[in-house]
Amino acid sequence: MSAREQMLGAIRRSLRRGELPAVSRAVVDARLREHPVNIVPRRTEGSDADRVAQFEHWAAFHHASVARVDVAGVPGAVADYLKTNNLPARVAMAPDPDLDRYDWPSAPMLEIRRGKPVDADPVAVTGAFAGIAETGTLVFASGPDHPTSLNLLPETHVVVLREADVVGPIEDVFVRLRARYGEGRMPRTVNTVTGPSRTGDIEQQLELGAHGPRRMHILLVRD
Amino acid sequence: MKSTARAFKANVDRALVDTNLQQSLAMLKVGFSERRRQAVERLPEFEALRDRARDIKNHTLAHLDYYLETFETKVKGLGGHVHWAPTAEDARDIVLRLCREAGAKTVAKSKSMITEEIALNDHLEAHGIEPVETDLGEYIIQLRNEAPSHIIAPAVHLTKDQVADTFLEHHARHGFTRRLTERNDLVAEARQILRQRFQDADVGITGANFLVAETGSSMLVTNEGNADLSNTLPRMHIVIASIEKVIPTLEDAGTLLRVLARSATGQEWSSYTTFNTGPKREGDLDGPESYHVVLLDNGRSSVLGTEMQDILRCIRCGACMNHCPVYGAIGGHAYGWVYPGPLGAVLTPQLIGVEEAGNLPNASTFCGRCESVCPVRIPLPKLMRHWREREFERHLTPSTVRQGLSLWAFFARRPTLYRLATRVANAALSLFGRAEGHYRALPLAGGWTTHRDLPAPPPGGTFMAQWKARGGASR
Numbered sequence: 212m213s214a215r216e217q218m219l220g221a222i223r224r225s226l227r228r229g230e231l232p233a234v235s236r237a238v239v240d241a242r243l244r245e246h247p248v249n250i251v252p253r254r255t256e257g258s259d260a261d262r263v264a265q266f267e268h269w270a271a272f273h274h275a276s277v278a279r280v281d282v283a284g285v286p287g288a289v290a291d292y293l294k295t296n297n298l299p300a301r302v303a304m305a306p307d308p309d310l311d312r313y314d315w316p317s318a319p320m321l322e323i324r325r326g327k328p329v330d331a332d333p334v335a336v337t338g339a340f341a342g343i344a345e346t347g348t349l350v351f352a353s354g355p356d357h358p359t360s361l362n363l364l365p366e367t368h369v370v371v372l373r374e375a376d377v378v379g380p381i382e383d384v385f386v387r388l389r390a391r392y393g394e395g396r397m398p399r400t401v402n403t404v405t406g407p408s409r410t411g412d413i414e415q416q417l418e419l420g421a422h423g424p425r426r427m428h429i430l431l432v433r434d
Numbered sequence: 435m436k437s438t439a440r441a442f443k444a445n446v447d448r449a450l451v452d453t454n455l456q457q458s459l460a461m462l463k464v465g466f467s468e469r470r471r472q473a474v475e476r477l478p479e480f481e482a483l484r485d486r487a488r489d490i491k492n493h494t495l496a497h498l499d500y501y502l503e504t505f506e507t508k509v510k511g512l513g514g515h516v517h518w519a520p521t522a523e524d525a526r527d528i529v530l531r532l533c534r535e536a537g538a539k540t541v542a543k544s545k546s547m548i549t550e551e552i553a554l555n556d557h558l559e560a561h562g563i564e565p566v567e568t569d570l571g572e573y574i575i576q577l578r579n580e581a582p583s584h585i586i587a588p589a590v591h592l593t594k595d596q597v598a599d600t601f602l603e604h605h606a607r608h609g610f611t612r613r614l615t616e617r618n619d620l621v622a623e624a625r626q627i628l629r630q631r632f633q634d635a636d637v638g639i640t641g642a643n644f645l646v647a648e649t650g651s652s653m654l655v656t657n658e659g660n661a662d663l664s665n666t667l668p669r670m671h672i673v674i675a676s677i678e679k680v681i682p683t684l685e686d687a688g689t690l691l692r693v694l695a696r697s698a699t700g701q702e703w704s705s706y707t708t709f710n711t712g713p714k715r716e717g718d719l720d721g722p723e724s725y726h727v728v729l730l731d732n733g734r735s736s737v738l739g740t741e742m743q744d745i746l747r748c749i750r751c752g753a754c755m756n757h758c759p760v761y762g763a764i765g766g767h768a769y770g771w772v773y774p775g776p777l778g779a780v781l782t783p784q785l786i787g788v789e790e791a792g793n794l795p796n797a798s799t800f801c802g803r804c805e806s807v808c809p810v811r812i813p814l815p816k817l818m819r820h821w822r823e824r825e826f827e828r829h830l831t832p833s834t835v836r837q838g839l840s841l842w843a844f845f846a847r848r849p850t851l852y853r854l855a856t857r858v859a860n861a862a863l864s865l866f867g868r869a870e871g872h873y874r875a876l877p878l879a880g881g882w883t884t885h886r887d888l889p890a891p892p893p894g895g896t897f898m899a900q901w902k903a904r905g906g907a908s909r
């Protein structure tokens with residue numbers, strides 16, 4: 212008997228049944244197919260503007276900084292942020308076509324390389340699949356246009372998030388993921404990231420920048 | 435991990451006089467529990483979410499075979515592999531074989547209690563593969579050659595000064611020779627060293643908080659981002675998860691994550707909550723070439739369908755230990771095995787045997803705080819009581835306790851004698867120093883009073899005496 216059969220057999224013996232009977236199977240099949248929404252906190256209800264404000268509140272709560280800009284202002288806002296914080300203007304940017312709508316040459320001081328980061332890259336600039344207002348969380352979906360390591364290696368992560376991509380609860384992200392990738396399908400990695408990396412492992416005191424970015428700056432773009 | 439649960443009493447004696455430990459535990463009481471309280475206050479739906487979380491887990495357990503098979507089908511469809519491991523030994527062998535296939539010299543590990551349970555690190559080391567713990571707390575205790583003392587904060591028993599000494603001792607070979615005093619410097623130094631270790635690692639090994647049957651995703655929650663580096667940079671990603679980690683859908687994950695983060699650290703959402711689904715895809719610029727999930731049973735299937743089944747709902751948040759007066763007094767190491775606190779008191783006898791760990795379920799005041807904070811509403815005191823009864827039935831209880839209890843039973847069945855005896859005993863006890871209503875020491879009960887004060891009967895006499903004086907049951 213294979214290890215697999217042994218384990219499934221042991222589970223079924225403990226549950227005092229054989230394989231799931233067809234009737235019950237149909238019920239659980241349907242639950243998987245319909246993936247019903249459980250309880251969604253009311254905190255996410257409200258207008259579009261409320262939602263964006265809520266995102267901003269919770270992102271700041273989790274030690275990210277947030278600035279609101281219009282489309283034309285994005286490149287300048289990135290450059291200003293780096294300058295204000297005394298950071299190098301050398302940027303590893305996601306090869307994401309969505310980022311092409313911003314006029315990067317309008318901020319000539321930025322030295323931009325598109326692709327995945329090398330360890331020495333100090334700054335990453337990426338878009339985001341969505342922002343979750345409930346907790347101020349960013350959602351990054353991996354793919355040829357967005358290597359996961361951009362979210363992790365550089366010490367500073369600047370994220371360009373369109374207001375239209377701010378959703379209420381994480382359940383709305385699942386809806387969008389299914390629309391983009393298909394039912395039951397996901398990209399290799401979906402990172403949901405809330406503020407900079409942190410640890411409380413020494414005396415339970417918060418320290419930022421444990422392994423991932425020390426700084427996270429979010430540009431909320433009005434469309 | 436080798437158990438020292440049998441030596442629980444000696445472990446406790448040591449813990450109570452360890453000043454560094456006591457200093458760290460004092461911080462624990464104000465830290466985690468206060469932050470949890472604030473997070474719960476911010477979310478009016480919290481109690482309803484706990485009910486739903488419990489129901490999701492119960493539903494899954496009742497259909498565990500179905501959801502595991504569904505998960506497996508999904509992972510295979512993505513080009514990943516699923517391995518079934520009935521025992522700890524099977525799991526160790528599978529992981530070793532995979533590491534060898536990958537030609538691995540070092541593996542980057544993200545904190546995983548399951549790998550502690552199966553003692554994976556020792557096994558890999560014995561076969562010439564170096565496991566590098568990357569969670570800061572795990573890294574610190576790996577350097578110190580210690581076991582974790584808490585399931586989400588493995589180095590919670592250490593002070594900053596102890597960490598500084600440990601780094602000074604071990605980081606010299608990486609060229610860091612200054613003793614650091616600031617927390618942020620300690621974090622930065624570890625980051626720098628571990629960054630290189632990530633780059634060098636051939637395999638990344640992580641646990642999983644949940645496995646999502648709907649999509650074949652394994653989910654991991656961290657605050658540091660170390661799990662994400664472990665599953666992104668190395669060529670191979672191995673996930674080790676016990677069978678009860680599977681859940682049906684993404685929506686179910688959403689509910690469980692809401693209660694997990696708040697119960698564990700009082701956060702709204704953990705900093706990095708990641709869904710990994712199979713190996714690198716066509717066109718992806720990073721990610722592992724191969725992706726393996728090892729499903730571990732190690733005794734869990736035999737808990738299903740028994741009165742202990744509720745413990746399989748556990749999502750390893752740590753809230754029960756953060757709120758436990760016993761854990762707060764003795765810390766995690768005294769429990770002698772992987773899982774401390776009320777969770778450990780229930781799970782350890784199950785996994786390594788009541789003969790070995792029979793002392794643990796007795797380490798409870800039955801105050802009920804663990805159950806009151808458990809996000810999936812596990813009746814921990816009831817389950818501990820169950821073990822106590824089993825232990826008693828099997829005559830595993832130390833003979834002094836058994837004799838004491840049968841003596842009590844003898845008197846309890848003879849009320850007149852009982853009253854007389856307690857009066858005599860009470861008078862006798864006055865000889866042993868009654869200070870502020872507590873006896874600090876008690877003849878024949880040293881095992882009790884070493885770690886606790888026995889409340890002295892109130893000045894008005896025993897309960898029975900007062901009851902009678904006030905007219906007893908006739909009133």
Ligand code: SF4
Binds near residue numbers: 750754809810
């Ligand atoms: S038993 Fe409950 S409180 Fe304790 S770790 Fe498990 S889920 Fe958390």
